[in-house]
Amino acid sequence: MNSSNISLLALNDSEVNGSCLADHFNAFEKRFILLTDVILSSLIFVMGLVLNSLSVLVLKRDIGKSSMSVLLLALSTFDTVFIGLSAPYIVVYMGLGVLVRDSAGVALPAVWYLGSAARTARNWIILIVALDRYTVVQNPFMSGRRSNPRRSRIYCISVSAASLLYNLPLLLEYTVVPHRCLPLNVSQAQPERLGQVYMLVYKKLMHFIFLSLGPVLWLLVFNALLIRSLLVASRIRATITREATRRTEDTKMLVVIIAVFVATELPGAVWQLLLDTNFEKGNWFYSYFYSIGSLLTLLNSAVNFFIYCVWSANFRRNMALALGRPPRRKKFQQPKPAAQRSLRFQTDEIRLEPMNNRKTEEAADEVELSDEPLGVTEEQKRRQLLLMRFE
Numbered sequence: 001m002n003s004s005n006i007s008l009l010a011l012n013d014s015e016v017n018g019s020c021l022a023d024h025f026n027a028f029e030k031r032f033i034l035l036t037d038v039i040l041s042s043l044i045f046v047m048g049l050v051l052n053s054l055s056v057l058v059l060k061r062d063i064g065k066s067s068m069s070v071l072l073l074a075l076s077t078f079d080t081v082f083i084g085l086s087a088p089y090i091v092v093y094m095g096l097g098v099l100v101r102d103s104a105g106v107a108l109p110a111v112w113y114l115g116s117a118a119r120t121a122r123n124w125i126i127l128i129v130a131l132d133r134y135t136v137v138q139n140p141f142m143s144g145r146r147s148n149p150r151r152s153r154i155y156c157i158s159v160s161a162a163s164l165l166y167n168l169p170l171l172l173e174y175t176v177v178p179h180r181c182l183p184l185n186v187s188q189a190q191p192e193r194l195g196q197v198y199m200l201v202y203k204k205l206m207h208f209i210f211l212s213l214g215p216v217l218w219l220l221v222f223n224a225l226l227i228r229s230l231l232v233a234s235r236i237r238a239t240i241t242r243e244a245t246r247r248t249e250d251t252k253m254l255v256v257i258i259a260v261f262v263a264t265e266l267p268g269a270v271w272q273l274l275l276d277t278n279f280e281k282g283n284w285f286y287s288y289f290y291s292i293g294s295l296l297t298l299l300n301s302a303v304n305f306f307i308y309c310v311w312s313a314n315f316r317r318n319m320a321l322a323l324g325r326p327p328r329r330k331k332f333q334q335p336k337p338a339a340q341r342s343l344r345f346q347t348d349e350i351r352l353e354p355m356n357n358r359k360t361e362e363a364a365d366e367v368e369l370s371d372e373p374l375g376v377t378e379e380q381k382r383r384q385l386l387l388m389r390f391e
Contacts, residue, residue, distance in 0.1 A: 029288075036291040041298060048083040048302030052076045055305045058319045063149060068250055070152035071129045072308075074159070078122040079301035085115035086298065109174040112189070113167055121163035122301065123215045126261055128155050130222035133254045137229040166210065169194075169202055212269035216262050223258045226251055253311035257304060264300035267293035 055076040062069035132152070173191045191203055208214060230251055271293045308315040 032288065033291055036295050040295055044295070044298045044302050045083055045086065048298070049080060051302060051305035052080040052083065054319075055308060056080065058308075058315060058322050061318045061322060062314070065149070067132055067149050067152040068129065068254075070149050070156065071125060071132060072304075074156040075122060075125045075129065076304065078118045078125060079304065082115055082118040082122060083298065083301050085111050085118065109171050109189075112174070113170050116170055117163045117167045119297075120166055120211060121159050123211060123265075124159045124163065125156070126258065127215055127218055127222075128159065129254060130219060130226070130258060133251055134222055134225055134229075137226065137251055169198070208269075212265065216265055216269060219258045219262055223255055223262075226255050226258075230255070249312060249314070253307060256307050256311055260303060260307065261300055264296040268297050 056073060059069050059073040059076060063073055170189075172194060173189045175188065175190055175193065177188050177190075191199060230248065267289065271289050309319070
């Protein structure tokens with residue numbers, strides 16, 4: 001989990017564990033680390049697992065219709081895996097002192113590897129979502145070819161495979177070493193033992209390009225382009241339809257998602273940059289910045305549900321359906337054949353004749369259609385009916 005490993009230095013030697021904490025931490029810093037790295041992290045774990053599971057339940061209702069729903073479903077899935085694997089790794093293994101006595105050193109490296117792969121896939125999926133939305137906004141008439149659920153599934157599978165391959169070297173970093181304070185051996189990551197070339201190329205250059213600053217910079221560019229497209233779309237509302245309105249709504253939601261992602265990932269990237277410039281680990285700023293950056297990284301995986309609820313009416317509608325509460329929808333009366341349409345003018349009979357509820361509703365709709373000006377052609381009626389479909 002690289003920079004998101006919730007204060008390895010603090011949690012590995014916490015007073016809560018009954019072990020020894022580094023000497024440079026004062027009493028206030030120890031309480032701060034306990035608050036951020038154990039208490040708040042645990043709350044985010046629970047919230048993230050529940051809300052991401054609910055997001056998966058809602059988003060899967062639209063995976064056959066919308067490519068964005070497929071990508072957001074993959075994003076929620078990767079967030080769930082990342083949070084679920086971070087919980088035992090951070091809170092149980094390092095925060096509460098329940099040490100995994102794994103003599104072979106297999107369990108902890110596997111959890112760390114899969115959690116890092118989930119975080120990598122999450123970062124890349126957000127880039128693909130931004131690219132997919134930019135394609136739809138720039139070429140709405142070609143969006144059916146370039147952006148479709150089937151192609152999005154291929155993207156998700158490719159990202160999953162690529163993230164698993166990218167994080168394979170992490171399995172080589174772990175080795176079994178004696179614990180600093182307890183009489184047992186534990187698995188611990190020691191990437192320095194793989195050489196300076198590995199540290200320079202994989203842990204620094206590739207990390208900045210593919211995981212931290214690279215995705216953040218690309219997302220800033222896409223966000224600026226999407227905001228520009230929203231401003232342009234607001235000036236041509238005269239020709240907007242319901243489908244165009246939904247595309248604009250999805251674009252606004254994605255702009256917020258990207259903004260939250262950048263705001264929560266940037267502190268971790270800055271911390272990694274400070275670490276690579278030999279920033280003094282004993283400095284008080286080091287522990288605070290590390291804990292806050294790691295907490296924001298976890299928060300990023302737990303808050304997307306709130307963004308969906310606030311910015312997407314379609315998500316709220318699907319959530320109501322998933323929870324068994326169908327939303328109120330405006331009914332549209334289908335046009336009837338000409339032989340049946342003559343009932344529109346029999347208003348007196350409609351008022352006097354006793355009918356059941358269904359007939360009364362149909363008759364009322366027909367009466368409403370009869371309020372047409374004289375001289376209206378059939379072509380104008382047909383256009384009016386087509387426009388009513390998008391109201």
